[in-house]
Amino acid sequence: MTDTGKAPQSMRRRYRSAMMWVNVFCVALTFLLCTVLYRQIYAHRVDQYLQSVGAAVAAEFDGDAADLPARLPQNQPLRFTLIAQDGTVLYDNFSQQLPNHADRPEVQAALQNGTGTATRTSATLGVESRYFALRLDTPNGVQVLRVGQDVANIWGVGMNTLPLIGLALLLILAGAAVVSRAMTYRLVQPITRMAESLDTIEADVPYEELIPLARTVQSDRKLREDNETMRREFTANVSHELKTPLTSISGYAELIESGMAKPEDIPGFAARIHKEALRMIALVSDILQLSELDSNQAAHRNEQPVEMQNVDLAALVREIAQTMTVNARRAYITLQYDAKPAVVHGSRDLLGELATNLCDNAIRYNQPGGHVELRCGTGADGCPYLIVEDNGIGIPQDSQSRVFERFYRVDKSRSKATGGTGLGLAIVKHIALLHDARIDLQSQVGSGTVIKVTFPKA
Numbered sequence: 001m002t003d004t005g006k007a008p009q010s011m012r013r014r015y016r017s018a019m020m021w022v023n024v025f026c027v028a029l030t031f032l033l034c035t036v037l038y039r040q041i042y043a044h045r046v047d048q049y050l051q052s053v054g055a056a057v058a059a060e061f062d063g064d065a066a067d068l069p070a071r072l073p074q075n076q077p078l079r080f081t082l083i084a085q086d087g088t089v090l091y092d093n094f095s096q097q098l099p100n101h102a103d104r105p106e107v108q109a110a111l112q113n114g115t116g117t118a119t120r121t122s123a124t125l126g127v128e129s130r131y132f133a134l135r136l137d138t139p140n141g142v143q144v145l146r147v148g149q150d151v152a153n154i155w156g157v158g159m160n161t162l163p164l165i166g167l168a169l170l171l172i173l174a175g176a177a178v179v180s181r182a183m184t185y186r187l188v189q190p191i192t193r194m195a196e197s198l199d200t201i202e203a204d205v206p207y208e209e210l211i212p213l214a215r216t217v218q219s220d221r222k223l224r225e226d227n228e229t230m231r232r233e234f235t236a237n238v239s240h241e242l243k244t245p246l247t248s249i250s251g252y253a254e255l256i257e258s259g260m261a262k263p264e265d266i267p268g269f270a271a272r273i274h275k276e277a278l279r280m281i282a283l284v285s286d287i288l289q290l291s292e293l294d295s296n297q298a299a300h301r302n303e304q305p306v307e308m309q310n311v312d313l314a315a316l317v318r319e320i321a322q323t324m325t326v327n328a329r330r331a332y333i334t335l336q337y338d339a340k341p342a343v344v345h346g347s348r349d350l351l352g353e354l355a356t357n358l359c360d361n362a363i364r365y366n367q368p369g370g371h372v373e374l375r376c377g378t379g380a381d382g383c384p385y386l387i388v389e390d391n392g393i394g395i396p397q398d399s400q401s402r403v404f405e406r407f408y409r410v411d412k413s414r415s416k417a418t419g420g421t422g423l424g425l426a427i428v429k430h431i432a433l434l435h436d437a438r439i440d441l442q443s444q445v446g447s448g449t450v451i452k453v454t455f456p457k458a
Helices: 011-060 065-071 105-113 153-196 198-204 208-258 266-301 313-330 348-364 412-418 424-434
Strands: 079-084 089-092 115-121 128-138 141-150 309-312 334-339 343-346 371-378 384-390 438-444 448-454
Touching: 011 065, 011 115, 011 128, 011 141, 011 153, 065 079, 065 089, 105 115, 105 128, 105 141, 208 266, 309 313, 309 348, 313 334, 313 348, 313 371, 313 384, 343 348, 348 371, 348 384, 348 424, 348 448, 424 438
Parallel strands: 334 371
Antiparallel strands: 079 089, 079 141, 115 128, 128 141, 309 343, 371 384, 384 448, 438 448
16 A cells, blocks of 8 residues: 555545534535525515505505595505606605605506516605505506515524524534434444455445445455465475475485495486486576566566567577477487468567477477477467477366466376476466466377467567
8 A cells, every 4th residue: 555644534534524514514505495485475565565455555546645644554564655647746744745756666667567566665655665566546546556675583583592593503404413423433333343254255245335345355365365275286286396405405416425326326316316406497487587587477467578579480490490300300300390471479488388388388398200390470350370290198177177287297207207497387377377378288198289378469
C-alpha cells in the first residue's frame, strides 16, 4: 500500500456524517418550503376574504360616496377606499386626504380586468397590506372599490412559533443522529464480520456490491497459497536434485582421497564426478534462468517488459536445428526442419532457449533411429507458430497437464540417465507466458509428441 501520509478515514464516521448532513439539509429545506407554502396559503385566504367582503359591499352600493360608510361592515379592521376612474380618492375610512391612486397596480388591474390584487407597504399607514380592488360600473361612472387588510401579522405568527419550530428541529436532528448511528452499525457490522472470515469470504458476502471484492480477495488468497505451496515444493525439489549429485561427488571423491579406490578405477570415478558436476552446473543454470524469467514476467505484468524486437523465426529455427544436430546424432536421432516465413515480436535469446529446450526434450525422450522435426510458419489467422514433433516414447494422458511443472518428469530414470534437470519445459512455459503465447500439446504413448507454440501477431 502506498503511504500517502494520511490515515484512512472511518467508514462509520463518514457514513454517519453524510447522513447527518442529509438530514440537516432535508429539515432546512422542509422548513423553507413550509414557510413559503404557509405564506401563499395565507395570502390566498386573505384574497378570498377580501373578495367576499368587497363583493358584499358592492352589491348594495349605488355609486354615491357619501352613502358608502353606511354600507360597510362594522367592527372589521379593514380599510375601504373608493377611487374614481381618473384615480381621485373619493372615500377612505382610514384617512381623509389621500393623493391620486391612478398609479396603484391593483387599481390599474381592476380598471383593465375587473379585479386586481397587490401586497405592499402602504404609503399612508406604513404597514404591509394586502389589497383587493373591484371595478364598479355605477350611475356615477366607473369607480374602483378597494378593500385592504394589514398582513404584517403573518410574520408575527412566524416569530411566535420560532421557539417551537427550533425545538422540533432539534428533536428531529437528535432522532436522525440516533437512526444514523444504528443504520451505520447495521451497514458496517456485516462487512466487519466478512473481513474476519476470509477463508469463507465468498459465502459470507452481505451485499451484492461486495461480490467482486470478495472474489478478488479469495483469488488473491488462493494465489498466495498456491505460490507458497509451489515455493516449498520448489525448495524441496532443488534440495533433492542438488543432494543427489553432491552425494555422488562426495562419495567418489572420498574413495579417491582415502586411497580406497584402485588406480585403474580412478579415471572412471573422475568421469562420474565430472558428469555429476556438469549435471549440477546445468541444474543451477536452469534455476537461475527460471528466477530471471519470473522477474521478467513480473516486470511484464507491471508494463516493464524485457527488450522486445521483431525476430525472424525461420532463421532462428534453422540455427537451432544446426546447433542441435550434434546432440541428435549422438542419440542416433534424425533431426529435420521446415522453416517457413514467420516473424515474432519478442526476445531472440529467449525464443532460442524455448526452441532449444523443446528440441532437446524431443531428442532426450526418443528411441535410437527416431526422428525429430522443427517447423515454423504463419497460420491462416496471421499468428506465427513453432512446432516440435517427435516419434519418441510419448507422454501418458494423466501426465500431459503436469509436464510443464518444475522438476516434473514422466520417466525419472531416463531423465537422470540422459542428464535432464526436469526444468526444461518449465522454462518453455515461462518464456511462452512472457511472449503471450499459447502452448498446445498432443501426445500418445509409444507414438510420439507434438508441441505447438502459437504467438500473437507481430
